Amino acid sequence: MKSLKKQRRVxxxxxxAIALVLATGLIGYAMRDGxxxxxxxxQVMAEPPAPSETFRIGGLVEExxxxxxxxETVTFSVTDGGASVPVRYTGVLPDLFGExxxxxxxGRYEDGVFTATEILAKHDEEYMPKEVVDALKEQGVYQEPDGS
Incomplete structure (x- = not known):
């Protein structure tokens, strides 16, 4: 009797365990494109990514x-103070987008140009995405916004 109970538990x-491994694998497979x-x-200029890799790039729109x-095609360069990457985008830009x-x-980096499928700009006068702030601080370019 005990061995049957023990066998059933095992x-x-x-x-x-098999279901957990399978579920984890399926979740990872489903999220690979997301x-x-x-x-x-x-970082893009130091180690250019493969043309098939989709990634996010951020910084300041170079003056x-x-x-x-x-x-609706727009071209500009994005910089972090250390390097500039040319960007091409076809679509409507956000209202607060500017130099x-x-x-x-x-988007993707192909033939020396970042071809964007989506552009996000700050959503108020002082906000900047954390990744962009960190990259600009790393290059010594970031200036804290005025407290006014």
Missing amino acids: QIIAVT INFFRSPS GTLRRGEG NEGMVGL
Whole structure:
């Protein structure tokens, strides 16, 4: 009687362990396209990512580089003070997007140009994404906003 109970308990533990490993694997597989790593312009220039890799880049829109092309195509450079990366984006830009303003873009780095599929800009006068602030601080470019 005891051995049957013990055997049943071991079977339940084994099935539970297999189900847990399978569930973890399926969750990881489902999330593989949804995880986008952040890179600063200096990191992109130091180690260019593969053209198939989708990632986020952030920094300040470099002054004098914002150009509007035909239709909704816009080109500009994003910088963290250490390096600049040219960006191409087709679409409607956020209202607060502008030169010397913080931004984060999602896309791919192909042929020396970051082709963005999405552009995010700060959502108020002082906000800047944490990743962008950290990258700018690392380059010694970041200045604390005025307390007024």
